[in-house]
Amino acid sequence: MSGFGAESAGTRGLESDGLYAERLTVHRDGHLIIDGIDCRAPSGAVTALIGPNGSGKSTLLHALATVLASSSGVIRFDGDDLTALHRRERARTIALVEQDASTELSLSVTETVALGRIPHQGIFADESDADRAITREALETVSMSDFATRDVTELSGGERQRVLLARALAQEPRLLLLDEPTNHLDISAQLATLALLHELAASGVTVIAALHDLTLAAGWSDHVIVLADGRVVAAGATATTLTPQLIDEVYGVRAEIVARKGHRPTIAFSRRD
Amino acid sequence: MLAAAVLASVTFAVTFGPAQITPAEVWGSILHHLGIGPSPLNPLRDSIVWQLRLPRVLTAGAVGAGLALAGVVMQAITRNPLADPYLLGLSSGASLGAVAVLLLGSALLLPFAAFLGAVIALAATLLLAGAFGRITPGRTILAGIAVSALAGAITSLIIFWTVTGDSYREILAWLLGSLAGARWPAVTIAVVAIVVAGIPIMLSGRVLDAVAFGDTSAATLGINVSATRWIMLTAAALLTGAMVSVSGAIGFVGLILPHAVRLLVGPRHRLLLPLSALVGASFLIWADTVARSLFDPRELPVGIVTAIIGAPIFAVLLARRKVAS
Numbered sequence: 001m002s003g004f005g006a007e008s009a010g011t012r013g014l015e016s017d018g019l020y021a022e023r024l025t026v027h028r029d030g031h032l033i034i035d036g037i038d039c040r041a042p043s044g045a046v047t048a049l050i051g052p053n054g055s056g057k058s059t060l061l062h063a064l065a066t067v068l069a070s071s072s073g074v075i076r077f078d079g080d081d082l083t084a085l086h087r088r089e090r091a092r093t094i095a096l097v098e099q100d101a102s103t104e105l106s107l108s109v110t111e112t113v114a115l116g117r118i119p120h121q122g123i124f125a126d127e128s129d130a131d132r133a134i135t136r137e138a139l140e141t142v143s144m145s146d147f148a149t150r151d152v153t154e155l156s157g158g159e160r161q162r163v164l165l166a167r168a169l170a171q172e173p174r175l176l177l178l179d180e181p182t183n184h185l186d187i188s189a190q191l192a193t194l195a196l197l198h199e200l201a202a203s204g205v206t207v208i209a210a211l212h213d214l215t216l217a218a219g220w221s222d223h224v225i226v227l228a229d230g231r232v233v234a235a236g237a238t239a240t241t242l243t244p245q246l247i248d249e250v251y252g253v254r255a256e257i258v259a260r261k262g263h264r265p266t267i268a269f270s271r272r273d
Numbered sequence: 274m275l276a277a278a279v280l281a282s283v284t285f286a287v288t289f290g291p292a293q294i295t296p297a298e299v300w301g302s303i304l305h306h307l308g309i310g311p312s313p314l315n316p317l318r319d320s321i322v323w324q325l326r327l328p329r330v331l332t333a334g335a336v337g338a339g340l341a342l343a344g345v346v347m348q349a350i351t352r353n354p355l356a357d358p359y360l361l362g363l364s365s366g367a368s369l370g371a372v373a374v375l376l377l378g379s380a381l382l383l384p385f386a387a388f389l390g391a392v393i394a395l396a397a398t399l400l401l402a403g404a405f406g407r408i409t410p411g412r413t414i415l416a417g418i419a420v421s422a423l424a425g426a427i428t429s430l431i432i433f434w435t436v437t438g439d440s441y442r443e444i445l446a447w448l449l450g451s452l453a454g455a456r457w458p459a460v461t462i463a464v465v466a467i468v469v470a471g472i473p474i475m476l477s478g479r480v481l482d483a484v485a486f487g488d489t490s491a492a493t494l495g496i497n498v499s500a501t502r503w504i505m506l507t508a509a510a511l512l513t514g515a516m517v518s519v520s521g522a523i524g525f526v527g528l529i530l531p532h533a534v535r536l537l538v539g540p541r542h543r544l545l546l547p548l549s550a551l552v553g554a555s556f557l558i559w560a561d562t563v564a565r566s567l568f569d570p571r572e573l574p575v576g577i578v579t580a581i582i583g584a585p586i587f588a589v590l591l592a593r594r595k596v597a598s
Contacts, residue, residue, distance in 0.1 A: 067492040091495030098489060104354055105485035105540050115483050119495035123476055164486075171494070 017078060018043040018206050019064065019175060024073035026056075026063050026230075033059045034071070035230040041223065043078065043174075043206040046197050048217035048238065050210075051227030052251055057210040058099065060227065061177045064208065065096040077175055077206070091119035095168035099179040102160065103153060109163050112152045113138055116170030138169040141196065157184035165193065169200075176200060178209040182216060194220040218242055218257065219264035226250060239265075248272070275551040279334060282558045286330045289562050291569065292321050303327065324456070332455035333561040333575070334554035335463035336516045337526055341534075341553025342467075343509040343516075344527025345546055346474055349481040350505045351399075353413050355590060357527035358391070358513040361413065362420030364524065366394020367517035368448055369424040369431075375444075376435045384462050388514030394420050395510050450523035450576020452561050459519035466515030470508035471550070477505060478543030523576045525583020526553055532590065 019041040026034035034056050041047040049057050063071040066082050075082045082090060095116070107115075116138065117131040139145050142162040147155070152163060161184050168176060181197070182190040194216065201207045201222070208225075211217045217224060217238065224241050226234040228250050234241050247255040247267070254272050259265040287299045294314070301313035302322040312319045340358060347356040358364050370390025374382045401416035402409075428448070436444055446453065480501055484491040488498045516523070530553045531545065538544050557575070560582070564575040 062489065065493055067489050087492075087497060088495035091493060094493065096489070096493040098487070101486045101490050103485040103487075104352055105349075105482070106535070107482065107485065107540055111482070111539075111541060112486075115479075115486075115494060118479055118483055121479070 020076045021064060022074040024063055024071065026059050026068055026071040028070060033230055034063060037232050039225050039232055039235060041206055041208050044201055044204055045222035046201045046207045046220065047223040047225060048209055048211050048221035049225050050214060050217050055227040056230040057227055058179050061179050061210055065094055065177050066090060088119050091171065093173060094175045094177065095171040095173035097165050097168045097178040097181055099183060101164055106151045106153050109144060109150050109152055110135060110148045112163055113166045113170050116167040119171060135170050138166040141169055142166045158189060161185060175206045180212060181209055215266045218267050275548060279551055279554050282555045283330050283334060286558045286562045287322060287326045289566050290326060292318055294318060294322060328457045328460050329452050329455045330558055332459045332463055332519055333452050333558045335467055336520045336523065337553040337557025338550040339463060339467050339512040339516045340523065340526040341530040341549040342471060342474055342546065343512040345531045345549050346505050346509045348531060349484060349542060350502055351413055352485065355414055358509065359522060359524040359527060361417035362394040362398045362424060363391040363510060363513040364517055364522035365421040365424035366390040367514045368522045369428045371518050372428050372431055376431060384515050384518040387518035388511055391510040391514040394424055395506060446574045447521040449574035450521040451574040452520050453572055455519060462515050463519050466512055470511045473504055474508050475546055478546055481542040521576060523579055525579050525587065526557060529583050529586045530556060
């Protein structure tokens with residue numbers, strides 16, 4: 001943890017930059033899901049949240065989004081205490097792209113993305129031209145402009161995933177949390193999404209994505225937080241943290257990091273003998 | 274334009290009936306009672322307009338608007354396109370509350386008892402739906418049927434033990450949904466409920482859009498989800514209780530009107546809410562006009578008319594859902 005922090009402070013110059021959570025604990029139905037986690041995600045970087053099924057990735061993301069009533073601990077973002085912010089202010093700061101969120105309401109794609117503007121609007125105010133422009137731009141960013149008038153209940157899983165990402169972008173968040181953003185996407189859309197996350201990070205957004213695909217995490221994240229049984233077992237720069245030994249320890253498989261010049265690293269897996 | 278349609282519906286619906294009265298005479302009478310000019314009608318015909326037909330038509334409009342609003346809200350909050358005050362047991366609960374105090378002889382408490390009955394029935398339905406795991410649309414409907422059946426049985430029991438002779442028929446007509454007894458006090462109750470519940474509902478258009486993707490999704494958009502749910506469901510129960518106390522349990526208005534309006538203007542609640550209210554008002558005014566004129570001089574409870582129209586539409590919606598899922 002401390003090495004990670006020092007590095008972030010070294011490159012960013014500010015100790016308070018990015019997300020910082022301390023003693024984060026979540027109970028659900030009497031079970032301890034997140035067990036006093038300390039973690040950190042620097043701004044201007046993509047942090048991958050990895051860990052086996054049931055390790056608490058999704059719950060941790062929801063806790064960081066401050067939408068869980070049953071969580072305790074400190075969550076600071078760029079120096080502010082997130083849990084102390086008013087909920088509308090929080091919604092202008094954090095956006096969460098859930099996994100498999102769906103609806104029965106036949107909103108159009110544009111109307112769905114426009115929901116992301118709610119935290120920026122008053123109760124009585126109607127959509128402004130600026131809201132509409134931001135909505136359009138968000139749709140363009142995820143390459144879904146052609147779907148603008150389509151019924152969101154009739155989209156495929158991958159299309160809906162991108163629409164919900166666009167809705168999150170329309171919130172103009174400084175902290176973007178994503179739960180398996182590459183699910184349902186074909187490989188080109190997966191890479192496009194990951195490239196987009198890097199662009200966002202480069203523009204100053206703090207990006208944290210739960211990824212179950214370690215290859216994508218190895219190739220496309222700057223930092224990783226590795227969860228197992230509701231605890232952080234490792235965290236730091238992806239290149240130095242996501243090692244074959246760690247993968248063996250956490251996932252129980254043999255892994256070989258394949259790094260070719262000019263390509264993003266990938267991982268080759270095999271079963272442990 | 275729709276507001277004009279409601280006004281026209283009111284005007285023409287008042288002209289329907291055994292005594293021949295023209296639209297101009299209707300307005301003349303209304304203006305006279307508002308203190309403008311003399312009435313064009315003789316005292317008897319004037320009192321037919323002002324004491325009988327107009328309050329009945331206005332009550333019909335208010336009840337139609339209220340039930341349609343309650344339907345939209347319940348469909349949005351429970352994320353269940355089949356939700357409506359009637360199907361989820363609110364109407365039966367309100368009827369039970371109303372019958373209970375009615376037979377205790379306390380007409381003054383009627384709207385409150387109906388509201389309380391609606392709230393208890395709603396709570397029972399949601400608890401029952403959630404008792405065996407996640408609340409799904411199908412489970413909610415089944416729970417609503419169970420609560421309706423129980424409330425209905427208790428209502429019948431109370432009536433069976435206490436009501437005799439002519440009043441039996443009267444109570445039965447009211448239970449089936451009837452506007453026959455609607456006078457100015459009914460208009461007052463219905464309109465007050467629409468104002469009190471309608472203001473928070475109308476202000477929640479965008480919020481109701483946002484909850485469509487689930488509680489978490491709404492919370493990340495800065496919405497206080499639990500407060501929204503309680504305010505909206507209480508408002509729906511208030512509307513249902515008030516409407517049942519003046520007109521009995523009129524079914525399917527809350528279900529079919531929102532669907533019809535959605536087909537016309539789409540699902541965005543900022544538009545859907547006011548338009549459903551206006552279309553609901555016009556619809557029930559005409560349904561009631563049909564109910565009282567079709568077999569003149571005998572009168573059908575309007576609930577029978579709405580059920581005859583609504584039940585097949587409900588079946589179609591149900592069948593379409595099955596295909597979709």
